[in-house]
Amino acid sequence: MPSVSQNFRVKVLFFGRLKEILGRGEDSMEIADGTSIENLFAQYVTRIPELARYRASLVASRNQEFASWSTALRGGDEIAFLPPVSGG
Amino acid sequence: MTPPEPLERSGPAMNGSSSGLDDDIFQLVSSPIDPSAYISKIRGAQDGAIVTFDGFVRNESHGRRTLYLDYEAYEPMALAKIREIGAHIRSNFPIHCVAIVHRLGRLQIGETSVFIAVSAPHRSAAFDACRFAIDTLKRTVPIWKKEYFEDGAIWAEGELPPMPAATPQAKPAS
Numbered sequence: 001m002p003s004v005s006q007n008f009r010v011k012v013l014f015f016g017r018l019k020e021i022l023g024r025g026e027d028s029m030e031i032a033d034g035t036s037i038e039n040l041f042a043q044y045v046t047r048i049p050e051l052a053r054y055r056a057s058l059v060a061s062r063n064q065e066f067a068s069w070s071t072a073l074r075g076g077d078e079i080a081f082l083p084p085v086s087g088g
Numbered sequence: 089m090t091p092p093e094p095l096e097r098s099g100p101a102m103n104g105s106s107s108g109l110d111d112d113i114f115q116l117v118s119s120p121i122d123p124s125a126y127i128s129k130i131r132g133a134q135d136g137a138i139v140t141f142d143g144f145v146r147n148e149s150h151g152r153r154t155l156y157l158d159y160e161a162y163e164p165m166a167l168a169k170i171r172e173i174g175a176h177i178r179s180n181f182p183i184h185c186v187a188i189v190h191r192l193g194r195l196q197i198g199e200t201s202v203f204i205a206v207s208a209p210h211r212s213a214a215f216d217a218c219r220f221a222i223d224t225l226k227r228t229v230p231i232w233k234k235e236y237f238e239d240g241a242i243w244a245e246g247e248l249p250p251m252p253a254a255t256p257q258a259k260p261a262s
Binding site: 057083088 | 191226231233243252
């Protein structure tokens with residue numbers, strides 16, 4: 001049988017100006033097996049090109065821990081794209 | 089000692105977001121912060137000092153008159169990062185208790201946005217721990233503020249949290 005690549009869903013969160021650009025803070029995305037956080041962000045850039053200019057100033061988190069852009073995602077993961085933080 | 093009761097003036101923490109490591113206090117709140125309430129909670133008979141940091145809303149930013157600020161957070165992660173700061177302080181400084189509370193939502197000029205208090209037998213540890221806490225919070229806790237002016241609003245210039253190095257151990261989903 002030919003191998004079929006598995007798709008799964010992840011929860012994606014946006015904060016600060018990203019949330020304003022998207023018009024929402026939370027999304028659910030179906031992605032292919034092996035998708036990295038970088039790939040996931042690129043899918044949003046395809047939909048909303050304006051996001052591209054923020055890529056260099058973002059960090060990402062996976063399940064509420066900072067994560068590198070090369071991190072491979074799993075079904076059910078919660079990914080967030082975080083602009084520079086300005087609490088305090 | 090009993091765990092801290094929720095502080096009356098803090099209102100219900102958003103998200104029930106209060107937890108104690110010993111008697112430490114870590115909270116995200118939506119209503120005004122009363123520093124004195126936290127100070128009395130962490131003050132023990134064995135202490136000789138409490139150092140506090142009271143961060144509040146300034147009336148200007150880069151020369152523009154500020155009207156008010158809106159704070160938002162990735163709440164569960166922000167609270168987890170605040171707890172990590174508390175745990176780090178506890179294992180690196182000889183202190184008694186630490187309280188770290190951050191307010192979210194709309195804040196007017198002069199209102200406290202972040203309050204940190206550290207009690208310790210001796211002042212040096214309390215100063216060092218308090219300084220570490222606010223500096224680390226500003227770099228690593230996912231909270232954002234939007235500044236409103238008479239002629240517009242901007243997201244404050246922030247700091248980029250340190251990113252983990254690329255993770256060679258990242259396993260493909262199986």
